[in-house]
Amino acid sequence: MKRAFAHGKWPMIYVRTHWFALTAFCVLLVTGLLLFLPQVHTVLIPVLPLLLDLHITAGILLGLALLLPIVARLPKGKRVRRLDWIMTQVLLGAITLTGLALWLIALFPATWRGLAFTLHGDFAYIMAGWIVIHFAMRLFSIGTKARDSVITRRVDWSRRHFLRYSALGVLGSFVALAVGGRRPAETLLALGSKASKGSAIPSFPEYYTVTGSYPALKEQTYRLQIDGLVGKPLTLTLADLKAMPQERIARNFQCVTGWVVPNLMFTGVSLREVIRSVAPTSDAKYVTFFSADGVYTESLTMAQATVSDVLLLYAINGEPLPVQQGYPLRLFVPEMYGYKSIKWLNRIRFDATRVDGYWEQNGYPANAYIGGATGVL
Known part of the structure; x- marks a missing residue:
């Protein structure tokens, strides 16, 4: 287990940034689920504004942590597993862009924001899965031998790699949002939303209620x-x-x-x-x-x-x-x-x-x- 958490002889700034980014992502994931899931939404209503503030703040801090490769170089001789590099920069770049689309709504078309909600969650789930895989690879020393594949091979840290893979995540998100945004509203993946079967009304992401149930009202007796x-x-x-x-x-x-x-x-x-x-x-x-x-x-x-x-x-x-x-x-x-x-x-x-x-x-x-x-x- 100790092996999974070891960082070797890395400068402290990189070690701290690694744990800072991981903590920020975990806060993002947990607060995002608490804000979204209707099963807990009603119970947490008094603290929802605080959770939303915390979610946005964690996202901003994570975005800033990802900029470290622009302002600091990896020490000589230190190399990073290619798969770690690609997954982290592509996924977190995509999570950052879709998060910005949901936060800075004046800058993005409504059709993009609808799809961004679905992609933001999907990318976050994939990133969470990758963290588990990354932990397992370190725990069992996968990818440390010379015969490793082109994916698990270690590569030099550089600004060029950072910009390339971050741009790939951002560009991929832009393409997905732009293509999705041109679909008719009823088939938009906004919130995974095709219209409900037999209905012209698209599915909303969730249907929240402050009481945990819906009033039973009839047209004949409604006033x-x-x-x-x-x-x-x-x-x-x-x-x-x-x-x-x-x-x-x-x-x-x-x-x-x-x-x-x-x-x-x-x-x-x-x-x-x-x-x-x-x-x-x-x-x-x-x-x-x-x-x-x-x-x-x-x-x-x-x-x-x-x-x-x-x-x-x-x-x-x-x-x-x-x-x-x-x-x-x-x-x-x-x-x-x-x-x-x-x-x-x-x-x-x-x-x-x-x-x-x-x-x-x-x-x-x-x-x-x-x-x-x-x-x-």
Whole structure:
């Protein structure tokens, strides 16, 4: 076992950088899984902003560690196994680029970001597997004899090799993103997403819920209550809402954690028109939204709620909302991250002061404009 962790007579800067990069990657892998997996998502909601900050910070630090070969040379006579060199630079170069596409969303097209989410995870899993293989090769002294293959043979460390293999990972990712980004939205690998069988609605990466289950709502008994500081309180059925002038808009759906499902057709009723119909009083400055799950709440300013493309949504790509997407009605705020688009909407209340929504109470910003400040790095 000692052999697997030995570094020989390497300068301390290389030893420390090696362990620093390995630690940063492990933090990336663990925080990424905790942010993504719905099985733990609900339990970790109070610390999700912290996990996202930690994930991004680890990614930045890992990227900086990978730049060591540009500013420092390997000591004379020290050689690196070719396979170690190729796998590390290609995979981590790809992980870095796809991570940047998810973080710096203003710099990358939505179709690229959708595919980047899938590739980012896939490259990370492959890298984790390679670390295990690398450990085993050191533990059992694989690749130390003269008869080793061209892959396990050791090569000289150089900036040229670093740039070549890092560029290969980055270029390969660019090609994958560009080619994938030209596919129709319904066949994009965004989140591994072909449309669900028999459905025109692409699969989203995961369907998160703050309670761990979905409300069981039926169209026949569904009611939307609208009250608070209004002159004309209303209770609407789904049929009432569908009888109102229909609005259809083509937009992307963007999650605060980076993934995006592009080019969806959203159908519903303009929230602005609904607001006009209930005649809010002059004291009504905020709109508070409630979910049928009894926990999830959200809020918008009156100005945000009356933007023309904010919808009370009941269909995507011409089909009724799936249960996990908020059936029978959800809010959709195109210019903000997905957590503002509350699901299973059953009440709208007009208030004089802001009531922090569920996610705001757990560290996320109220003004969650896409590409703007999100309360995370």
